[in-house]
Amino acid sequence: MTGPLLDLADLGLDAGGHLLLRYRLAQLRPGQRLRVRGRDPALAVHLPAWCRAHGHRTEPVDSTVDGPQETVDGPQETVVVRGERDDLRWSAAQRAGTPGGVESHPPARWGMAARGALLEGGGPVPDFDLDDRDLVWADVAPRLYAHAAARQWDPATAVDWAAPLAHGAEVEAAVVQVMTYLVENEQVALQVPARFLGRLHPHFREVLQLLAIQVADEARHLAVFTRRALLSGDGMGTSSAGGRASLFTLVQEDDFSLATFLLSVLGEGTFVDLLGFLARYGPDPVTRRVALLAMQDERRHVLFGVAHLAQHASLEPALRDRLRAAVHRRHDALRDTAGLGADVFDALVVLAAGSWTPAAVRLGYRRVRELEARMDSGRRRRLARLGFPADEAAELSALHTRNFM
Amino acid sequence: MSRPGLRLGAVEYDPKVDRIWAGFRAWFAGYGLDLTYRLYPDYDRQVDDLLDGRLDLAWNSPLAWIRAQRMARARGGTVRPVVMRDTDRDLRSVVVVPADSPYRAPADLAGATVATGAIDSPQATLIPLAYLAGLGVAVDVCRFDVGVGLHGDHIGGERDAARALAAGTVDAALLLDATHLLMCTEGTLEPGGTRVLAATAPFDHCMMTAGPGAPAALVDRFAGQLLGMSYADPDLRELFDLEGLTAWRPGRDTGYASLSAAVDRFGFYDRTGAPGLPVYAR
Numbered sequence: 001m002t003g004p005l006l007d008l009a010d011l012g013l014d015a016g017g018h019l020l021l022r023y024r025l026a027q028l029r030p031g032q033r034l035r036v037r038g039r040d041p042a043l044a045v046h047l048p049a050w051c052r053a054h055g056h057r058t059e060p061v062d063s064t065v066d067g068p069q070e071t072v073d074g075p076q077e078t079v080v081v082r083g084e085r086d087d088l089r090w091s092a093a094q095r096a097g098t099p100g101g102v103e104s105h106p107p108a109r110w111g112m113a114a115r116g117a118l119l120e121g122g123g124p125v126p127d128f129d130l131d132d133r134d135l136v137w138a139d140v141a142p143r144l145y146a147h148a149a150a151r152q153w154d155p156a157t158a159v160d161w162a163a164p165l166a167h168g169a170e171v172e173a174a175v176v177q178v179m180t181y182l183v184e185n186e187q188v189a190l191q192v193p194a195r196f197l198g199r200l201h202p203h204f205r206e207v208l209q210l211l212a213i214q215v216a217d218e219a220r221h222l223a224v225f226t227r228r229a230l231l232s233g234d235g236m237g238t239s240s241a242g243g244r245a246s247l248f249t250l251v252q253e254d255d256f257s258l259a260t261f262l263l264s265v266l267g268e269g270t271f272v273d274l275l276g277f278l279a280r281y282g283p284d285p286v287t288r289r290v291a292l293l294a295m296q297d298e299r300r301h302v303l304f305g306v307a308h309l310a311q312h313a314s315l316e317p318a319l320r321d322r323l324r325a326a327v328h329r330r331h332d333a334l335r336d337t338a339g340l341g342a343d344v345f346d347a348l349v350v351l352a353a354g355s356w357t358p359a360a361v362r363l364g365y366r367r368v369r370e371l372e373a374r375m376d377s378g379r380r381r382r383l384a385r386l387g388f389p390a391d392e393a394a395e396l397s398a399l400h401t402r403n404f405m
Numbered sequence: 406m407s408r409p410g411l412r413l414g415a416v417e418y419d420p421k422v423d424r425i426w427a428g429f430r431a432w433f434a435g436y437g438l439d440l441t442y443r444l445y446p447d448y449d450r451q452v453d454d455l456l457d458g459r460l461d462l463a464w465n466s467p468l469a470w471i472r473a474q475r476m477a478r479a480r481g482g483t484v485r486p487v488v489m490r491d492t493d494r495d496l497r498s499v500v501v502v503p504a505d506s507p508y509r510a511p512a513d514l515a516g517a518t519v520a521t522g523a524i525d526s527p528q529a530t531l532i533p534l535a536y537l538a539g540l541g542v543a544v545d546v547c548r549f550d551v552g553v554g555l556h557g558d559h560i561g562g563e564r565d566a567a568r569a570l571a572a573g574t575v576d577a578a579l580l581l582d583a584t585h586l587l588m589c590t591e592g593t594l595e596p597g598g599t600r601v602l603a604a605t606a607p608f609d610h611c612m613m614t615a616g617p618g619a620p621a622a623l624v625d626r627f628a629g630q631l632l633g634m635s636y637a638d639p640d641l642r643e644l645f646d647l648e649g650l651t652a653w654r655p656g657r658d659t660g661y662a663s664l665s666a667a668v669d670r671f672g673f674y675d676r677t678g679a680p681g682l683p684v685y686a687r
């Protein structure tokens with residue numbers, strides 16, 4: 001017989017020969033024949049067994065042989081008739097979009113595949129309910145992710161933990177209180193995106209990556225704020241019921257857009273100003289450094305939140321009504337709580353004052369008031385970016401939680 | 406009016422069997438056929454129920470197919486081959502020895518210790534032992550009885566036989582051709598570390614069997630629909646992959662002579678299908 005020949009030499013099907021076989025068979029059409037030659041003693045047994053399992057069949061070159069056959073040591077040749085199993089398997093396969101294209105509504109069955117991959121029919125149909133591009137996507141997401149990946153820092157080396165603490169015990173107590181407050185806020189800033197990660201259709205890969213790195217950012221913040229709090233002792237500060245009530249409203253929000261709005265645009269946006277304040281007025285190099293590092297990360301989180309909500313609002317003007325309602329709802333829910341704990345507010349004043357003299361406290365108090373004004377103007381600016389008129393932005397900013405986050 | 410129905414039996418040698426037949430049942434329901442299935446812990450009870458009319462169909466091992474035929478004949482009836490998998494055709498068993506062993510031909514194994522699968526494995530015990538006996542080669546049998554009652558569907562016995570060969574506690578092992586390839590690729594046997602001393606003639610494996618009282622027209626419809634199933638259908642493909650086939654083929658009764666002869670040689674069943682203690686287990 002003539003026709004295509006595969007010579008496996010002494011390579012057996014138990015040592016990789018099946019790869020050559022599959023490669024050559026893929027070049028044939030169903031029903032076409034491939035002569036397979038080899039010196040592996042087990043080939044005469046393995047080849048029919050392999051073909052049977054893979055939808056092909058074999059024909060002995062000498063088809064008159066019947067009954068018990070003993071294998072021989074010399075080169076043997078068998079004819080493989082290509083089956084159609086592989087063609088059938090892939091006959092209805094479709095691409096999960098293109099690697100660089102972002103679909104408006106990726107099908108659920110794409111959920112477990114890489115974007116752009118060739119999908120065999122069948123398989124699971126996972127329920128990723130965040131599957132609307134208008135809802136989750138921002139064109140800036142790929143760039144922000146790349147930026148975030150390049151700016152990851154190591155808590156062990158990015159901070160000089162041995163730097164001296166020259167301030168007094170009262171100021172140190174204020175630092176510990178502020179750090180305690182930061183830790184509980186950052187825990188929530190970790191949990192909120194983490195809750196949405198499992199609901200997001202992986203087709204929006206860059207958003208998935210961005211949220212994942214946001215979670216990792218917050219994990220580092222927890223580490224450095226905790227370490228700073230414990231740098232001079234072994235005790236944490238207080239946690240107010242009102243502060244925790246405010247944070248709890250964030251964790252409870254199930255709507256991705258509203259949660260992003262409340263957490264990133266309003267909460268983390270406000271926190272950027274707070275961290276900037278600590279980076280500037282912190283009494284020691286460690287406090288200033290951890291605040292600066294966290295602030296840089298938080299800026300990214302805010303950028304993404306504002307960008308994707310701005311994009312979303314431009315496509316769905318009614319979104320602003322929902323955002324407005326969310327602010328009012330949260331304000332009403334927190335109306336009877338104390339807001340920012342007095343311990344935290346006082347600690348910020350002391351920390352900014354640096355000492356207990358009346359002049360210093362006056363200065364610290366003024367600085368905290370300035371911080372609150374800066375937070376308010378920042379919120380109004382971001383609300384304006386989402387399309388809220390100035391007067392409404394001012395009203396909504398004023399309703400933001402007194403707990404900052 | 407109730408839908409026409411067929412009662413099928415399958416042996417649960419693995420938890421996936423339930424998944425497979427639940428899938429086929431759902432598929433047939435879409436075509437108006439009520440296929441109910443019952444899972445059995447062993448083939449003998451399944452064949453008993455088939456012959457007693459409690460089942461219309463039995464997804465039988467080759468040994469169960471032979472027993473069903475014998476029982477039906479003894480009762481003056483017949484069982485009918487319906488379909489089989491494409492992968493049930495033309496299997497072979499192999500006699501495997503260490504590559505560096507002195508054995509060059511089956512006759513060299515006279516008096517040697519040979520590892521087999523379970524007592525009721527067609528491919529790893531009955532057929533290859535009968536093959537050696539037919540050549541006049543008497544061996545000491547070292548049997549690995551894993552999953553007795555499952556007729557060798559459970560691969561554990563063959564795997565243990567391969568392990569015994571690798572450990573050097575036996576001189577040879579009897580395996581299905583595909584099992585030898587699997588043992589070599591998964592590392593139970595060293596690739597190139599064993600040698601296929603001999604291979605049996607091809608034989609066929611499982612058989613979908615219709616019982617003596619099964620409604621013929623409905624069985625024909627069932628068979629036609631199985632034969633029409635395509636591997637291109639993603640829902641069926643998942644079931645086909647679990648069941649290990651690419652296509653259903655018409656059932657043929659031409660590939661069971663060597664097993665039937667082995668059953669007689671060793672006294673596994675008598676001519677009426679009654680079980681006996683096979684010679685190699687005495």
